Amino acid sequence: MEGPVRYETHGDIAVFRIDNPPVNATSLAVRQGLVDAANRFAASPEKVAVLVAEGRTFIAGADITEFGKTPLEPHLPDAIQVIESLEKPVVCVIHGTALGGGFEVALGCHYRVMLKGARVGLPEVNLGLIPGAGGTQRLPRLVGVVAASDIFTSARQVSAADCLALGIVDELSTAEPFEAGMAFARKVLAEGLPVRRVSELPVPPTDAEALAALKKKVARANPGHVCHLKGIEVAELGTKLPFAEGRAMEREAFWELMQTPQRAAMIHAFFAERKVANLPEIKGIQPRTLAHVGVIGGGTMGGGIAVACLLNGLKVTLIERDAEAVERAHTGIARTLADSVKRGKLGADARDMLLADRLVTTDDYHSLATADLIIEAVFESMDVKKDVFGKLDEIAKPGAILATNTSYLDVNDIAAITRRPQDVIGLHFFSPAHVMRLLEIVVADKTAPDVTATGFALAKALKKVPVRAGVCDGFIGNRILKHYRTAADIMVLEGASPFQVDRALEAFGFAMGPYAVADLAGIDIGYLTRKRLAPTRDPRERFGEWGDVLYEMGRLGRKTGHGHYIYDAETPRGRPDPEVEDIIARERKAKGITPRDFTDAEIVERYMAAMINEGARVVGEGIALRPLDVDVTKLFGYGFPRFRGGPMHYADQIGLDKVLATVEAAAKEDDFFWQPAPLLKQLVAEGRTFASLN
Numbered sequence: 213m214e215g216p217v218r219y220e221t222h223g224d225i226a227v228f229r230i231d232n233p234p235v236n237a238t239s240l241a242v243r244q245g246l247v248d249a250a251n252r253f254a255a256s257p258e259k260v261a262v263l264v265a266e267g268r269t270f271i272a273g274a275d276i277t278e279f280g281k282t283p284l285e286p287h288l289p290d291a292i293q294v295i296e297s298l299e300k301p302v303v304c305v306i307h308g309t310a311l312g313g314g315f316e317v318a319l320g321c322h323y324r325v326m327l328k329g330a331r332v333g334l335p336e337v338n339l340g341l342i343p344g345a346g347g348t349q350r351l352p353r354l355v356g357v358v359a360a361s362d363i364f365t366s367a368r369q370v371s372a373a374d375c376l377a378l379g380i381v382d383e384l385s386t387a388e389p390f391e392a393g394m395a396f397a398r399k400v401l402a403e404g405l406p407v408r409r410v411s412e413l414p415v416p417p418t419d420a421e422a423l424a425a426l427k428k429k430v431a432r433a434n435p436g437h438v439c440h441l442k443g444i445e446v447a448e449l450g451t452k453l454p455f456a457e458g459r460a461m462e463r464e465a466f467w468e469l470m471q472t473p474q475r476a477a478m479i480h481a482f483f484a485e486r487k488v489a490n491l492p493e494i495k496g497i498q499p500r501t502l503a504h505v506g507v508i509g510g511g512t513m514g515g516g517i518a519v520a521c522l523l524n525g526l527k528v529t530l531i532e533r534d535a536e537a538v539e540r541a542h543t544g545i546a547r548t549l550a551d552s553v554k555r556g557k558l559g560a561d562a563r564d565m566l567l568a569d570r571l572v573t574t575d576d577y578h579s580l581a582t583a584d585l586i587i588e589a590v591f592e593s594m595d596v597k598k599d600v601f602g603k604l605d606e607i608a609k610p611g612a613i614l615a616t617n618t619s620y621l622d623v624n625d626i627a628a629i630t631r632r633p634q635d636v637i638g639l640h641f642f643s644p645a646h647v648m649r650l651l652e653i654v655v656a657d658k659t660a661p662d663v664t665a666t667g668f669a670l671a672k673a674l675k676k677v678p679v680r681a682g683v684c685d686g687f688i689g690n691r692i693l694k695h696y697r698t699a700a701d702i703m704v705l706e707g708a709s710p711f712q713v714d715r716a717l718e719a720f721g722f723a724m725g726p727y728a729v730a731d732l733a734g735i736d737i738g739y740l741t742r743k744r745l746a747p748t749r750d751p752r753e754r755f756g757e758w759g760d761v762l763y764e765m766g767r768l769g770r771k772t773g774h775g776h777y778i779y780d781a782e783t784p785r786g787r788p789d790p791e792v793e794d795i796i797a798r799e800r801k802a803k804g805i806t807p808r809d810f811t812d813a814e815i816v817e818r819y820m821a822a823m824i825n826e827g828a829r830v831v832g833e834g835i836a837l838r839p840l841d842v843d844v845t846k847l848f849g850y851g852f853p854r855f856r857g858g859p860m861h862y863a864d865q866i867g868l869d870k871v872l873a874t875v876e877a878a879a880k881e882d883d884f885f886w887q888p889a890p891l892l893k894q895l896v897a898e899g900r901t902f903a904s905l906n
């Protein structure tokens with residue numbers, strides 16, 4: 213049987229053709245095929261070789277499915293070395309994206325032709341790794357240590373034009389990959405171009421100041437990560453060593469990182485992100501047409517949803533309550549688009565076209581009569597939502613999908629207002645909706661499968677990560693959030709300061725602690741939630757009430773310059789306000805609580821145990837399909853540190869028995885809040901992990 217690397221002869225030109233769908237990853241057979249092709253070329257009469265890949269992209273990197281298993285020879289750096297050591301020139305053609313090991317294969321070739329529109333990158337840091345097949349050693353020899361380190365620590369993709377300008381590639385082409393390679397090979401023959409090995413180039417001098425500044429920036433941008441600075445260290449040291457020694461040092465560092473929990477966590481995140489989008493229940497089901505989207509409510513969420521749709525080619529009709537609100541919504545959308553223009557993400561002409569031709573803002577609901585999908589984002593009140601869905605039932609065309617962006621409310625109740633509950637679904641976006649990648653797709657009891665399929669198609673069109681959720685108060689994300697936020701509040705009532713809680717969780721890796729988040733979202737949100745839940749609250753439930761005091765003082769968080777933290781010119785990111793400690797101390801006293809000290813480790817342990825326990829309940833009840841759906845929700849919607857893989861992956865890493873022990877110990881003091889989830893107990897009893905359910 214033919215392997216994934218074919219050897220062809222075209223007169224004096226040999227072609228190594230890689231064909232390993234879907235993305236030509238360098239799995240074992242590809243590595244062996246490259247070595248075999250190189251050896252055959254060395255012994256052949258052909259004078260020059262072209263290395264080209266079939267399909268949508270050049271090599272997208274090492275085969276990630278092999279990570280964590282025993283690596284089999286030939287290893288990629290060795291295969292690349294065999295190619296680079298050849299005594300006859302090899303021309304590489306880059307199309308699509310040459311990433312990680314793929315880019316490193318290209319750097320091992322003697323000449324590089326790149327198709328316009330193609331990109332290269334070294335995204336290994338996204339997997340908790342550094343480039344391991346010469347990337348930290350060869351790229352600095354082409355562009356210098358600082359530029360190379362910037363490329364692999366940012367994981368950014370470099371455009372063809374930039375590659376040419378930086379000297380990473382020799383020529384750009386608009387031809388098909390094979391033709392582009394053949395044309396360059398003919399030039400090599402005609403001009404007698406020699407073998408030219410990147411490993412033999414001297415490293416350009418390093419600007420020490422620029423390197424120090426980059427290290428600082430990288431450390432600040434990636435707290436908790438180990439791989440980024442390791443990569444820079446290896447690249448910098450490599451400039452002082454012969455290439456072979458630098459390469460060996462890179463390899464050792466790569467293997468050390470391969471053994472870390474961070475690598476396992478980030479690869480879990482990589483595959484989980486892709487698995488959530490392949491929902492088994494909609495396999496083979498055709499989504500409905502999706503070209504014209506209606507949005508009701510042009511506030512924070514409606515405006516953001518409209519922008520997300522516009523930026524991704526959908527036509528939008530946005531409805532507000534009256535002329536003034538219509539004007540406000542339109543201005544808000546125009547401002548967000550102007551911001552995209554300012555940041556170079558959108559051309560000014562494209563922006564003008566979107567506003568003139570693709571967006572209608574109006575207070576006339578009848579304009580929704582032709583919409584394929586209508587997303588409601590009005591106030592979080594069941595009465596208002598029912599009123600809106602009643603109107604939509606009258607106006608929307610047959611087969612139109614009616615969606616709600618509610619954060620907590622019952623989608624079944626909303627669907628029941630209409631005569632078409634099969635067309636109703638929850639589409640829960642996150643703020644800001646044109647930036648945040650998570651989209652919870654809430655499937656109600658009567659939602660038709662092709663409506664669910666259209667929700668997933670919408671996520672794809674908007675480049676979002678869709679997670680299927682069942683109906684319950686808060687779905688997956690907000691339901692779990694409410695639980696761990698309560699755990700934090702209880703710790704504060706028992707004696708921890710909110711600032712210590714934030715510090716401990718930020719040190720764990722969260723982008724922000726819960727009280728900094730509360731200030732950002734607005735203290736009024738927690739206040740309104742407490743009011744909403746008051747009538748159904750169990751008397752045994754413990755909860756913090758200092759937020760009500762802050763609310764009554766008009767301290768609503770960042771928007772008023774004052775919440776748990778003080779935000780002013782001196783500290784725009786906020787500084788702790790000691791007065792909050794006094795307010796909390798008064799609440800403790802009124803509730804008869806004697807405060808005690810918490811260690812940071814204890815805070816993290818309890819907070820995570822609450823998150824994992826509720827996550828287990830959400831999976832056990834079928835609200836989330838699998839533990840990985842909980843992980844993706846928290847990673848993409850709630851700032852959970854990617855290098856920890858998500859709460860359920862983290863739970864497996866520390867041990868489910870340990871999590872259960874924390875829950876049970878806390879239950880001795882509060883057996884209402886700390887009820888162990890049946891699924892957690894079951895898995896511990898059976899000696900299984902959450903991963904076994906993925």
Ligand code: 3HC
Pocket residue numbers: 234235237269272273274275276277288309311312313314316335336339342343344345347483486487
């Ligand atoms: N290994 C194994 N499988 C891979 C893979 C890889 N490197 N890259 C992608 N795949 C798989 C995906 O899991 C997916 O499988 P599925 O269809 O069964 O879900 C399929 O290929 C298609 O991938 P996407 O859905 O992501 O397709 P897109 O077209 O959206 O994106 C891509 C293509 C830009 C190549 C994107 O897949 C990507 O970024 N891949 C990862 C690239 C990467 O991280 N490379 C570095 C690897 S580490 C390395 O090379 C170490 C070296 O230095 C030694």
Ligand code: NAI
Pocket residue numbers: 508509510511512513514531532533537588589590591592593596600617618619620640641642643
């Ligand atoms: P908002 O208050 O910023 O905007 C609501 C808008 O709806 C207002 O502009 C209002 O004029 C308009 N509106 C009210 N009734 C209307 C009606 N009958 N017809 C047309 N327009 C009407 O609120 P926000 O934050 O945008 O929230 C909207 C919904 O999205 C809520 O259900 C909320 O729970 C949910 N949500 C909010 C998130 C957030 O972070 N703000 C995140 C995810 C969901």
